[in-house]
Amino acid sequence: MGETPHRSADAGTGGTRVTQSHAWPAGASARVAEAPVSAPTPDGNGLGGGGALPTNRKFGAERAFHGLTMAAGAMVLVIIVAIAAFLIAKAIPALRANTANFWTFEGWFPNDNPPTFGIGALAFGTVLSAALALLMAVPVAMGIALYLSHYAPRRLGNSLGFLIDLLAAVPSVVFGLWGRDYLIGPVTDLSGWLNKYFSWIPIFGGDGPYGNSILLGSLVLAIMVLPIVTSLTREVFLQTPTANEEAAIALGATRWEMLRTAVLPYGRPGIIAAVMLGLGRALGETIALALTLGSTYAISFNVLESGGNTIAANIANRFAEANDTGRGALIASGLVLFAITLVVNIIARAIIYRRREFTESAA
Amino acid sequence: MAKRVSASNVTAYYGAFKAIENINLTVEPKTVTALIGPSGCGKSTFLRSINRMHEVLPGARVEGSLTIDDQDIYHRDVDVTAVRRTIGMVFQRPNPFPTMSIFENVVAGLKLNGVRKKSILDEAAEKALRSANLWDEVKDRLGKPGAGLSGGQQQRLCIARTIAVEPQVVLMDEPCSALDPISTLAIEDLMFQLKDKFTIIIVTHNMQQAARVSDRTAFFSIEKTGDPGRLIEYDNTQKIFSNPSVKKTEDYITGRFG
Numbered sequence: 001m002g003e004t005p006h007r008s009a010d011a012g013t014g015g016t017r018v019t020q021s022h023a024w025p026a027g028a029s030a031r032v033a034e035a036p037v038s039a040p041t042p043d044g045n046g047l048g049g050g051g052a053l054p055t056n057r058k059f060g061a062e063r064a065f066h067g068l069t070m071a072a073g074a075m076v077l078v079i080i081v082a083i084a085a086f087l088i089a090k091a092i093p094a095l096r097a098n099t100a101n102f103w104t105f106e107g108w109f110p111n112d113n114p115p116t117f118g119i120g121a122l123a124f125g126t127v128l129s130a131a132l133a134l135l136m137a138v139p140v141a142m143g144i145a146l147y148l149s150h151y152a153p154r155r156l157g158n159s160l161g162f163l164i165d166l167l168a169a170v171p172s173v174v175f176g177l178w179g180r181d182y183l184i185g186p187v188t189d190l191s192g193w194l195n196k197y198f199s200w201i202p203i204f205g206g207d208g209p210y211g212n213s214i215l216l217g218s219l220v221l222a223i224m225v226l227p228i229v230t231s232l233t234r235e236v237f238l239q240t241p242t243a244n245e246e247a248a249i250a251l252g253a254t255r256w257e258m259l260r261t262a263v264l265p266y267g268r269p270g271i272i273a274a275v276m277l278g279l280g281r282a283l284g285e286t287i288a289l290a291l292t293l294g295s296t297y298a299i300s301f302n303v304l305e306s307g308g309n310t311i312a313a314n315i316a317n318r319f320a321e322a323n324d325t326g327r328g329a330l331i332a333s334g335l336v337l338f339a340i341t342l343v344v345n346i347i348a349r350a351i352i353y354r355r356r357e358f359t360e361s362a363a
Numbered sequence: 364m365a366k367r368v369s370a371s372n373v374t375a376y377y378g379a380f381k382a383i384e385n386i387n388l389t390v391e392p393k394t395v396t397a398l399i400g401p402s403g404c405g406k407s408t409f410l411r412s413i414n415r416m417h418e419v420l421p422g423a424r425v426e427g428s429l430t431i432d433d434q435d436i437y438h439r440d441v442d443v444t445a446v447r448r449t450i451g452m453v454f455q456r457p458n459p460f461p462t463m464s465i466f467e468n469v470v471a472g473l474k475l476n477g478v479r480k481k482s483i484l485d486e487a488a489e490k491a492l493r494s495a496n497l498w499d500e501v502k503d504r505l506g507k508p509g510a511g512l513s514g515g516q517q518q519r520l521c522i523a524r525t526i527a528v529e530p531q532v533v534l535m536d537e538p539c540s541a542l543d544p545i546s547t548l549a550i551e552d553l554m555f556q557l558k559d560k561f562t563i564i565i566v567t568h569n570m571q572q573a574a575r576v577s578d579r580t581a582f583f584s585i586e587k588t589g590d591p592g593r594l595i596e597y598d599n600t601q602k603i604f605s606n607p608s609v610k611k612t613e614d615y616i617t618g619r620f621g
């Protein structure tokens with residue numbers, strides 16, 4: 001290592017001689033000997049550097065850009081903090097006025113006197129419906145994505161992929177209305193059937209009425225998040241380096257084995273990210289659930305009976321009628337939703353972080 | 364363990380483009396054969412048609428016949444994955460599975476074959492890594508990512524991964540082109556040892572390397588761009604490099620062309 005500087009010393013491309021402030025570009029010295037006539041102007045500062053090194057500019061584009069990005073970053077932080085402060089300030093009086101236990105009380109009467117409301121059932125319904133939705137959507141989405149990226153002929157894969165990207169942009173109210181008006185029939189029938197034969201499984205127990213249930217809500221959610229999860233995971237699968245796929249194939253892997261050894265592990269962080277995005281959408285989904293769930297306030301694992309509620313749907317349903325305390329209560333519930341989303345994201349990060357040694361070198 | 368590879372009238376296409384035409388050659392077991400020739404003359408294409416990797420690309424196909432020990436590898440009833448297990452391949456750029464540890468990389472092929480028993484995997488991994496001259500460098504960090512090794516080590520890891528499944532033929536496509544001289548020497552030494560057990564076919568642009576490691580050399584060339592590559596001369600390496608019988612070969616190895 002200690003020898004490297006010597007080599008460049010007589011290479012004629014600067015090196016140690018740059019400091020000797022000679023007028024011509026150091027890199028030009030060889031050319032000068034061959035053709036002195038066409039030598040560059042003695043005071044020209046060639047691109048290779050020459051003469052004294054210029055001092056670092058105080059006000060360049062570099063610095064301006066640095067300042068700009070810093071300001072933008074700081075502004076975002078300030079805005080977030082301001083919003084949080086405002087929301088917390090609104091929520092606290094309502095929480096103070098609440099005469100029931102905010103965490104465990106199963107009901108929502110913030111407009112009454114004295115006001116009583118609890119987040120438990122809503123938070124439970126939120127997590128349950130989102131989890132069920134993902135349970136149904138993710139395997140299907142990954143199947144479609146794998147088909148489109150690795151089985152379908154390229155043309156078909158691309159056009160179907162485009163179609164799915166379009167689906168991801170359909171507003172959720174469309175899904176909600178469709179669920180409320182059309183999907184409800186088949187779901188009611190399915191619920192009856194499940195209840196008849198599988199009522200020994202607690203989640204399929206109860207005795208009706210069926211229809212506006214967690215099952216319907218999470219089915220609609222599942223259909224809603226399916227395109228986005230499919231679209232993202234397809235993108236992830238397409239990014240697997242050909243070299244890795246070929247390595248697996250050359251070892252004698254079948255197509256499915258190749259997917260399992262090269263594509264799926266490589267896409268793991270991306271898959272988790274896609275699922276998290278889907279989960280974020282499901283947790284925060286408002287209108288589709290406000291239209292399909294039965295809006296009751298009870299913690300129940302039963303997915304067939306009409307009922308269920310989520311934080312976001314509850315906000316949509318109750319905001320119009322809310323008085324001051326009512327609005328504070330809804331804001332408080334919104335903060336809880338925010339906390340749930342945060343926790344979910346932290347868990348996802350932790351999962352990705354745990355194998356970072358492998359995923360980083362993969363990138 | 365090692366098998367004879369013979370190609371007769373092998374022609375390979377990428378869609379409508381004919382990349383190589385009528386290649387005939389026979390590679391004896393337990394020898395090293397070098398494929399040389401100018402860029403684009405179809406060396407990789409020919410190599411990839413030997414383990415049926417060529418047909419993985421959409422629209423690519425092979426005509427003619429390729430046999431190992433008189434068994435037609437393109438026969439309708441032959442299981443492609445079995446062909447690829449019998450004929451291993453090392454690629455130009457090291458391509459360890461990035462999400463796997465060193466150990467997992469080496470045993471990936473065995474796991475694909477359904478081997479699950481830890482003791483067998485451990486033993487096979489050590490054996491393959493020792494054969495690839497990599498054991499001493501990695502034995503204390505088998506659980507670390509394979510992609511965290513140096514380029515030369517990664518390439519030897521890929522060789523270990525290839526030979527762990529005990530193939531009969533090993534194909535190498537410019538295995539040293541991304542490596543420094545020391546790693547290159549390590550891999551050349553390795554080829555010497557490996558030919559006790561395997562039939563080795565290697566593509567190289569490095570004449571010295573071809574002269575050093577191979578017993579037989581095949582020279583491929585093309586007339587002009589767009590023409591299919593052809594086998595110009597195939598003979599003992601010594602003969603090719605000292606007294607080739609075709610003028611074109613001589614021009615190429617003396618650097619007057621290509």
Ligand SMILES: Nc1ncnc2c1ncn2[C@@H]1O[C@H](COP(=O)(O)OP(=O)(O)OP(=O)(O)O)[C@@H](O)[C@H]1O
Pocket residue numbers: 377380382400401402403404405406407408409420
């Ligand atoms: N995937 C592909 N699709 C279409 N044509 C291809 C493809 N790969 C190679 N070819 C063409 O086939 C011909 C032979 O290519 P090949 O890669 O076999 O050459 P090579 O001898 O290995 O060259 P090099 O020494 O540069 O690696 C070339 O004309 C090349 O352009």
Ligand SMILES: [Mg+2]
Pocket residue numbers: 406407408536566
């Ligand atoms: Mg090549």
